[in-house]
Amino acid sequence: xxxxxxxxxxxxxxxxxxxYYTAKLARSLGYDVIPLKxxxxxxxxxxxxxxxxxxxxxxxxxxxxxxxDADFSAYQRVVFVGKSIGTAAALRYRAEHGINAGTVLFxxxxxxxxxxxxxxxxxxxxxxxxxxxxxxxxLCGEQNVPLYKYPKANHSLETGDVFTDLGCxxxxxxxxxxxxx
Numbered sequence: 001x002x003x004x005x006x007x008x009x010x011x012x013x014x015x016x017x018x019x020y021y022t023a024k025l026a027r028s029l030g031y032d033v034i035p036l037k038x039x040x041x042x043x044x045x046x047x048x049x050x051x052x053x054x055x056x057x058x059x060x061x062x063x064x065x066x067x068x069d070a071d072f073s074a075y076q077r078v079v080f081v082g083k084s085i086g087t088a089a090a091l092r093y094r095a096e097h098g099i100n101a102g103t104v105l106f107x108x109x110x111x112x113x114x115x116x117x118x119x120x121x122x123x124x125x126x127x128x129x130x131x132x133x134x135x136x137x138x139l140c141g142e143q144n145v146p147l148y149k150y151p152k153a154n155h156s157l158e159t160g161d162v163f164t165d166l167g168c169x170x171x172x173x174x175x176x177x178x179x180x181x
Contacts, residue, residue: 004078005080006035026081040062060089106123157169
């Protein structure tokens with residue numbers, strides 16, 4: 001048995017493309033999927049270290065509440081998939097609960113790497129206003145995390161061009177598929 005847990009972002013819930021298609025893909029590969037739901041964030045967190053830390057704490061607490069009854073030991077493979085603030089919550093949850101889980105990090109934040117990210121893969125848009133590409137390259141390099149970069153893509157890995165975005169999501173899902181296998 002395999003399990004995939006989706007850790008969403010502040011405004012990026014599990015019905016948005018990266019998480020929606022990851023869930024669909026994971027189910028097709030035989031994974032049980034748990035999509036977490038977050039609420040109550042201060043939407044003005046961008047640009048404020050204090051508010052971002054508060055949001056990360058809330059995401060972690062909400063994750064703990066929703067996963068309180070999860071029996072991770074029943075699964076041969078566990079993968080956590082995070083988006084933005086959810087990447088920080090996923091790695092912290094994994095570390096604090098001693099879960100042997102792989103992690104997919106969609107548009108991680110600098111604070112994501114406060115916890116060990118071994119065994120992860122990361123995806124980043126080079127026009128992401130939440131974290132500078134050079135800083136993320138350094139953080140990923142320090143923890144040996146493969147970083148897949150998408151030119152001119154934002155924090156949702158979108159460029160504004162529908163066909164470019166569809167190509168991006170296709171490439172990303174191909175890489176996620178390989179990771180899940």
